Amino acid sequence: MGLPADEVVRRLEALRSGDLPTHGGRTLAYVYDSGLAEADELGRQALAMFAAANGLDPTAFPSLLRMEQDLVRFAVELLDGPDGAVGTVTSGGTESILLAVQAARDSRPDVDHPTMVLPSTAHAAFHKAAHYFGVEPVFVPADPETFRADAEAMATAVDQRTVLVVASAPSYAHGVVDPVTRIAAAAAAAGVRCHVDACIGGWVLPYLRRLGEDHPDWTFAVEGVTSISVDLHKYAYTPKGVSLLLHRDAGLRRAQFFAAADWPGYTMLNSTTQSTKSGGPLAAAWAVVTHLGDDGYLSLARQARGGILALLEAMDTVPHLSVVTQPDSTLVALRADEACDVFTLSDEMLARGWFVQPQMAFGGHPPTLHLTFSAATAPHMADFIAALKDSVAAAVAAGPVQVAPDLAAAAAAIDPATLDEAAFDGLLQVAGLTGPGGELAVPARMAPVNALLDVSPPRLREALLVAFLDRLSRP
Ligand SMILES: Cc1ncc(COP(=O)(O)O)c(C=O)c1O
Secondary structure: OOOOOHHHHHHHOOOHOOOOOOOOOOOOOOOOOOOHHHHHHHHHHHHHHOOOOOOOOOOOOOHHHHHHHHHHHHHHOOOOOOOOOOOOOOEHHHHHHHHHHHHHOOOOOOOOOEEEEEEEEOOOHHHHHHHHHOOOEEEEEEHHHHHHHOOOHHHHHHHOOEEEEEEEEOOOOOOOOOHHHHHHHHHOOOOOEEEOOOOOOOOEEEEEEEEOOOOOOOOOOOOOOOEEEOOOOOOOOOOOOEEEEEEEEEEHHHHOOOOOOOOOOOOEOOOOOOOOOEEEHHHHHHHHHHHHHHHHHHHHHHHHHHHHHHHHHEEEEEEEOOEEOOOOOOEEEEEEEEOHHHHHHHHHHOOOOOEEEOOEEEEOOEEEEEEEOOOOHHHHHHHHHHHHHHHHHHHHHHHHOOOOHHHHHHHHHHOEEEOOHHHHHHHHHOOOOOOOOOOOOOOOOOOHHHHHHOOOHHHHHHHHHHHHHHOOOOO
């Protein structure tokens, strides 16, 4: 016999105490908090009720099929889907994007070496899809001022091999909606699918529109948009593990499905990457969405946007920091001047109980801080802005984190493909992620590590972090 149940719960609580808080509105990435205890409790209850139900076979668990159809109907209406629009519940934004890319590739068996055209600001999930499915990504630099996709340059990049064109609503890194109307028109003119990644904004932007806010059109109301991904575990404030991939019609979805009958067991028949999948997250999403409804989301969107507007209004009073570009939704990137190191600023915020996410330099642009506002952050904006000012002052007083020039030069010159495990051990130690005996030692202050990663070219950064994860996840 193992441990008594109450002892197990005590240990779970102890484990959780080391995590970032998921509630309270002070974690501005990874988590989304409505601040509504009843909705949270309902989600947890539904999650537990359906945890063992298996979405593998919708005829065996018709409850799951019914809840999926209800969620799809809600989303299709929210996102101006036409009659005939269909959708699938997936485990998250990345899975929705993977499936959109896979379906696009498989719908064009006539194309030998398929490509997809996407703005440089598209989410990294598309890089993963490119890697998994052998669809070559053609990245088109976004506008250097607004960080919106360059529709004309993207149209020029579309050719005979293009099977998919991508836009974001909004982009994760800058929170802006791409010019979807022009991007989708170019895709349609070439007979190519156009996917809008609304994973992070799809459940907020339509409500902001109803509240009178203006941003570029991006839903199925835009001709040429063939699919949209929207995550419920983000701004629908449902427990983790639920996104939707919507298609304009069933024909566009067909290639997403997979069946395998040529083996001795049951015929595998899947609409998603997962086969066996818990009914818990889907049921939790159904419960929360049914409980909050349209009115609930309108009010939550108003609240989350209120938080970001309060920040934008206060930015004049925060020295050394500015907004990279005016955000359309509820996420924003901030940059700092030379006197203030953003990585130190992020550490200082964490020391004051606020998690804000550093984003590395990219495409000639300096590093930034990413802030995703939940509804639950809005009531604490005065505290947030005070913490931001204090943190800026502390970061300026500490001065910039210096990476030794010879180290930066070495990082720029290393070809990660040439490194063996011993070399990675050495580099992780230089980066400050392991101690002298090779033991992992994630420092409390991440600024020196981030500064070194920031001067490392992306390929080296990827390789170093993979080596780190490999060591971190050994039992
Ligand atoms: C725009 C966008 N697309 C895709 C994703 C990936 O979603 P997930 O982390 O649920 O896989 C995110 C996550 O933040 C996102 O913001």
